[in-house]
Amino acid sequence: MSSVHEENEQRVEGDDEESYDESDIDPVDPWNKNKPPRRKRLLFVAFFWLFWTVVAVALSISAYSEDDTSPRYDEYSPNRIALLNRHFSALQPFRKSHFDLYDPSDCVRQITVNYELSQLDPPQKPIYPNPDCIYSVPYPSVFAAMAASALGLVVVSLYAWDVMAQPRGTDEMSDASETIHKAALQFLHMEYACLLPFVVALWAFLFFAIDARENDWVPATSCSFLMGAFLSASCGYMGMFIATEGNCRTAAACYSDHDRGLKKGLAIAFRTGACMGLGVVSCGLGGLALSYASFSNANAMGGFGFGASAVALFARVGGGIYTKAADVGADLCGKVDLDLAEDSPRNPATIADCVGDNVGDVAGMGADLFESYVGALVAACVLGAGEFGEKGVAYPFWISMIGLSVSMIFTIKVKVMKEQGQPAELKDLLKALRFNVFGAAGFLTVLLLFLSMGLFNSEDTELDRLDNAVANRTEERQLLEGELARQLNPGMRMFGCVSLGLLCGVLIGIVTEYFTSHTSSPTRSIARASEFGPGPVIIQGLGMGMYSTAAPLLFIAGTALSAYYLAGFYGTAIACVGMLSTLGVTMATDAYGPVSDNAGGIAEMTQLPPWVRETTDKLDALGNTTAATGKGFANGSAVLSALSLLVAFARVAGVEEVNLLQPVVVCGVLLGALLPYVFAAMTMLSVNKTAQEMMWEVRRQFVENPDLLTNTDVVPEYDRCIEISAKSSLKEMLMPGVLAIFSPMIVGFLFGSHSLVGLLMGAISSGYLLGVEMSNSGGAWDNAKKWVEAGELVVDGELAEKGGDCHKAAVCGDTVGDPFKDTSGPALNILIKLMTRFSFVLAPLFEPDWTLWYIGVFLLVGASVLIAVIYMVFLKEVDEDEWEEEWAEKENQALVEQEQRSVEESNAPDLESTHQVEGAVGEPKFSMTDGNMVPMISP
Numbered sequence: 001m002s003s004v005h006e007e008n009e010q011r012v013e014g015d016d017e018e019s020y021d022e023s024d025i026d027p028v029d030p031w032n033k034n035k036p037p038r039r040k041r042l043l044f045v046a047f048f049w050l051f052w053t054v055v056a057v058a059l060s061i062s063a064y065s066e067d068d069t070s071p072r073y074d075e076y077s078p079n080r081i082a083l084l085n086r087h088f089s090a091l092q093p094f095r096k097s098h099f100d101l102y103d104p105s106d107c108v109r110q111i112t113v114n115y116e117l118s119q120l121d122p123p124q125k126p127i128y129p130n131p132d133c134i135y136s137v138p139y140p141s142v143f144a145a146m147a148a149s150a151l152g153l154v155v156v157s158l159y160a161w162d163v164m165a166q167p168r169g170t171d172e173m174s175d176a177s178e179t180i181h182k183a184a185l186q187f188l189h190m191e192y193a194c195l196l197p198f199v200v201a202l203w204a205f206l207f208f209a210i211d212a213r214e215n216d217w218v219p220a221t222s223c224s225f226l227m228g229a230f231l232s233a234s235c236g237y238m239g240m241f242i243a244t245e246g247n248c249r250t251a252a253a254c255y256s257d258h259d260r261g262l263k264k265g266l267a268i269a270f271r272t273g274a275c276m277g278l279g280v281v282s283c284g285l286g287g288l289a290l291s292y293a294s295f296s297n298a299n300a301m302g303g304f305g306f307g308a309s310a311v312a313l314f315a316r317v318g319g320g321i322y323t324k325a326a327d328v329g330a331d332l333c334g335k336v337d338l339d340l341a342e343d344s345p346r347n348p349a350t351i352a353d354c355v356g357d358n359v360g361d362v363a364g365m366g367a368d369l370f371e372s373y374v375g376a377l378v379a380a381c382v383l384g385a386g387e388f389g390e391k392g393v394a395y396p397f398w399i400s401m402i403g404l405s406v407s408m409i410f411t412i413k414v415k416v417m418k419e420q421g422q423p424a425e426l427k428d429l430l431k432a433l434r435f436n437v438f439g440a441a442g443f444l445t446v447l448l449l450f451l452s453m454g455l456f457n458s459e460d461t462e463l464d465r466l467d468n469a470v471a472n473r474t475e476e477r478q479l480l481e482g483e484l485a486r487q488l489n490p491g492m493r494m495f496g497c498v499s500l501g502l503l504c505g506v507l508i509g510i511v512t513e514y515f516t517s518h519t520s521s522p523t524r525s526i527a528r529a530s531e532f533g534p535g536p537v538i539i540q541g542l543g544m545g546m547y548s549t550a551a552p553l554l555f556i557a558g559t560a561l562s563a564y565y566l567a568g569f570y571g572t573a574i575a576c577v578g579m580l581s582t583l584g585v586t587m588a589t590d591a592y593g594p595v596s597d598n599a600g601g602i603a604e605m606t607q608l609p610p611w612v613r614e615t616t617d618k619l620d621a622l623g624n625t626t627a628a629t630g631k632g633f634a635n636g637s638a639v640l641s642a643l644s645l646l647v648a649f650a651r652v653a654g655v656e657e658v659n660l661l662q663p664v665v666v667c668g669v670l671l672g673a674l675l676p677y678v679f680a681a682m683t684m685l686s687v688n689k690t691a692q693e694m695m696w697e698v699r700r701q702f703v704e705n706p707d708l709l710t711n712t713d714v715v716p717e718y719d720r721c722i723e724i725s726a727k728s729s730l731k732e733m734l735m736p737g738v739l740a741i742f743s744p745m746i747v748g749f750l751f752g753s754h755s756l757v758g759l760l761m762g763a764i765s766s767g768y769l770l771g772v773e774m775s776n777s778g779g780a781w782d783n784a785k786k787w788v789e790a791g792e793l794v795v796d797g798e799l800a801e802k803g804g805d806c807h808k809a810a811v812c813g814d815t816v817g818d819p820f821k822d823t824s825g826p827a828l829n830i831l832i833k834l835m836t837r838f839s840f841v842l843a844p845l846f847e848p849d850w851t852l853w854y855i856g857v858f859l860l861v862g863a864s865v866l867i868a869v870i871y872m873v874f875l876k877e878v879d880e881d882e883w884e885e886e887w888a889e890k891e892n893q894a895l896v897e898q899e900q901r902s903v904e905e906s907n908a909p910d911l912e913s914t915h916q917v918e919g920a921v922g923e924p925k926f927s928m929t930d931g932n933m934v935p936m937i938s939p
Contacts, residue, residue, distance in 0.1 A: 138394040139293070141390075143289075144397070145289035146286050146289050148282075148404055148405070149286025149289070150282075151282075152278050152279075152281060152285075152404050153282045153283075153286075155408055156238075156279045156282065159275045159411075160242050162271060163245060163246050163249060163268060163272050166253065167249065169248055169606075170606065172606040173251055173252060173608075174248060176248070176605050177244065177247055177598075177602060179351060180355050180598065181241075183351065183352075183355040183722050184240055184355050184358045184363075185240075187355065187726045188236070188237055188363060190726060191315070191318050191319075191730060192237075194730055195314055198310075198737070199229050199310070199311070203226055204222075206222040206841065207219055207222035209842070209845060210841065210842070210844065215300075220295035220297045220303070221302070223291075223294075224300050225306055225310075226307060227291055228287065228303065228306065228308040231287045231370065232308040233315070235276075235283050235366045235370040236364065236366040238275075238366070239276035239279065239362045240359060242272055243358050243594060243595050243598070244358050246268060246269065246595050247354075247595050247601075250265045251599040251602045251608070253265045253268050254612050255603070255608055255612050265596070265599065265616065266429050266619060269592040269599070269619060270414045270592045271411075273587065273589065273590065273593075274584070276366055276591040277407065277586070277587030277588040278404070278407060278584045278588075280370045280373060281373060281583050281584045282404065284308075284373045284374045285377070285397070285404060287304065288377050288378070289397065291304045298382050301381055302378060302645075302837055304378065305645075305837045306834070309371045309830060309834035309837050310741075312367040312368050312370065313827065313830045313831065314733050314737055316360075316365075316368050316830055317683055317732075317737070318732075319360035319361075320364060320687070320822050320824075320826070321686050321725075321729040322355075322359050322360055322725045323353070323359060323360030323822060324818040324822055325687050325693075325694055325725055325728065325729065326356040326721065326725045327818050328687065328688075328818055329352075329691045329694030329695045329721070330343075330347055330349035330694075330698070331815055333694075334347040334350075336808055336811060336812070342600075343601035343604040344604060344605075345605040345607070347716070348697065348698050348717055348718060349697075350601065350604075350605060350718070351721070351722060352694070352724075354598050354602075355725075356725060357594040360822055361597075361627070362591060364826075366591075368826060368829075368830060369583060369630070372580060372637050372641070373400075375637075375645070376576040376580050376637055376641045377396050379644035379645045380396035380570070380574055380576070380577050381393045381396055382645070383568075383569055383648055387568065388570065392570060394455070395451075396574065399498060399574070399578060400577065400581060402581070403444055403580075403582055403583070403584070404584060406444045406582065407582060407584025407585045408584070409440075410436045410437075410440040410585050411436070414436055415432055415435070429618075429619070429622055430622060433622070436585055436588075437506075437509070437582070437589060440582045441505075444502065445502060448495060448498050452492070452494040452498070453489075453491035453492070456490035456494050493567050494566075494571070497575050497578070498575065498581070500578070501576060501577065501579040502579065502582075503559075504555045504558075504575065504579055505579040505580075505586075505637075507551075508556075508632045508633065508636045511551045511552055511555075511632070512631070512632035515545075515628075515779075515780060516629075518625075518783040518787040518792075522547075523780045523787065524784070524787065525540055526541050526780055526781060526784040526810075526813065527785075527792075527793050530793070530806040530809035531795050531800075532809075533809050534812035534813065536809075537813035538816055541784070541816070542777055544780055545772075545773040545774065545778075545820075548773065548776040549773050552636060555636070556636055556639050559575050559640070560575070560639075560643060563575040569644055570644075572644050573644035576637050576641045579636060579637050579640065580633070580637050586629070586633055589629070590629070592623060593620065593626060594623070594627075596620045596622075596623045597620045599619070600616035600619075617786065617790070621783060621787075624782050624786070625783065627821075628776060628821070631775040632775070632776075634826065635772050635775065635829045638829035639764060641833060642764045642832050642836040645833075645836045645840050646839075649843050650753075652843040653753040653844075654848065655753050655754060658754055664754060665755055665758040667758070668758025668761075668762065669759070671759055671762065672758060672762025672766070673762035673766040675743055675766075675767070675831070675835075676763060676766050676831060677770065679824075679827070679831050680825075680827075680828060682735055682739070683732075683736055683819065686729075686733075689732070690724070690728035694721060694724055697720055698721065701716055735870060738863060738870070740831050740834050741838065742863040743835060744759065744842070745859050746856050748845075748846045748856070749845075750855075750857065750859075751853075752849040752850050753843070753846040753847065753848050760832075760835060764836070767828045767832040768828075768829070770825075770828055771826070771828035771829050774820040774824050774828070775820070775825035778818065778819075778825060779817070780817070781813040781814045781817030781820075781821075782814050784814075785807075785810040785811055785813065788800055788807050
């Protein structure tokens, strides 16, 4: 390996990596030979698919045009209407005259009104065109979505093959990566095995409660639920698999070239993240299209979204507890207690920390964003089916397909622009990622303009339908909307909605980056507060996190309101689809962060040169910023998606208006505002409890085996720490899941659908703000610590040293921020979407008042019993006296063995120099103080 570095140092700086010929192949890094032709092939595939998409859009637009072959409205017989009513009993039409419309945007009632008009003498022209919207499937769009999904998975396979073709590095690097890979797979297998009975129970409940009653035993909702759950778990597994293969290859790329290691490491890590991003989008788009084509039921798509949300919640919570418990335990015992380097091989929790980065920040995040992406599509399709028929369903599918095509183009390569002859800096990498994200958004905007103008024409009937989507034909519409929206044709209105979503996503990303990046003043102010200790660091971080909620909330509110004025609640749902339309690119910039973090851990564990760790730390710092931006996208889209599904739930449940002065509604709002705080408390305390167990185990190993710090031949018991994180996270994720599942059912049956609307509104409001605050505070604390570690903080005219008081204070802040940004914060957006989707699926079962209160009481008692069983079986605390006696005995035994070794060493030759390793700080001793082990370092 040293000869390779000598050759790399002799290369001319600034050479184009694509200029190497076959005789100049690096034996350790064959990447320079193979990547250019692969990129050319991928670019050809992406542009070919984009051309095919444009052609398919044109054909689809022509298929949806109004012509003489459209169905005749007088062909809808009473039997046809009765069939629709039987399948959607909650949408029973009020058979009144066509002069008294109860809800003009309701699809079933549109069919009824049109039929009654056709029976008049003489027959009247139907006032609602194309009313066949519930069972009319836009097959061109659905099949095109399946084809796009298949092609996306092909590109993912090519990307994965490209990553796997890169060198793994030294044998030590390969072994460390393999250990992380196996442990991560083992945890996912355990987690999915625990989730299987839960998924089966929910499937049986949906089949007998919804399909048997509402769908004539057709398993539309229940099978869609299974499909969504399976694909959500698959996305997490797929992303984690490729991430654990890309970590050592990223470290090897950074190690293979001193000058260009940063650029090459970014390329491999970004390609690994692109596998995750495109895989999530492809599975979500294809799975939803298959579900809709199979059952021709827009409302059954809610089951697909509910399945994705259910698995995502447990994956995010379980993975988040795993990763942050290991991270906190490793940091406090390693950095603070013993002044060990981060990811030191002498720390028993190092492997568990690296495994946690994958199961939490990759697998959990993959299931999370899959659920967000699917949820946006479900909300748009459900509302579009009732308001615009086939076009309303086809439009979000085409937005997603074009977004997938653009994502393929902008993930082929990340181009780092730098001065000639100068090595790439962190700011150059940030500019490169911004170019990919913003370039994809701009290119997609142009394409969506042509799609919107072509799919929605300017006929008066289309204008009337958009007006009805906003409000009824009353003075209220004129006061709310005025004449501005009517001056725009339908295509421009729809384009305005999707453009607002794209713009909102970009603005949220910019604000999030400002509050979390180490180059901005909020994060640096947190780092400067470390001069005064851990307390000011935590106070400053909390304050900045609270400030960071203002701008995103204003952006979300403005987008939702503007989209509503343009196209009603369907426009709000389309804005959410637009925000997530470039998810393939934004998620690639998000998922590469954990890969870079793992690469740094492998570099530290295998004792690579210090400059390799410095390179991976720069990638990791950039990854923290992009990860915070991704969480901002997820939180923002959660609000828009939840609001859209809340409207769909109200329509299906027959809720026309909600009086906020009603006691049951007020109670619902208060309970909803409370739930995110209880949920966040559960996850935070779970991380704290598991982290304490981890710290006990780490300190036990140092007490029983003091040679861990001085003898490189002694290997810590990594498996024990991995076992603690895995078992504890699986147990601790049960309670938050029970809270999220049972809360909407209990309130809906106990107090009625009106109270449930209040519950959902309160949860959406407080959950979004709390999630943004926790995610941004955690990201800022993390980057403040890294800014101190980079030697950028100046205190009293001197640079703050790594391992000093300022660094330890910043580490304490990061310890608090870890569960904020990677456990509780991200899980809150899943909580509000899961509750909304579950309520939408169960909407036909609820009554407006407390008629079914006895069912709510039964569910409340059942949930209480289940919580008691979970606590007694899985979460019961161990007696502290037993712990104290056990550890006191082990401490005495360890001290006796240490004295015996000291006597033997005093009679032996002085071989201390042969056992010392760089960075050793002495043999640890721990004393029992009030039941706690306190580390003391001997000189």
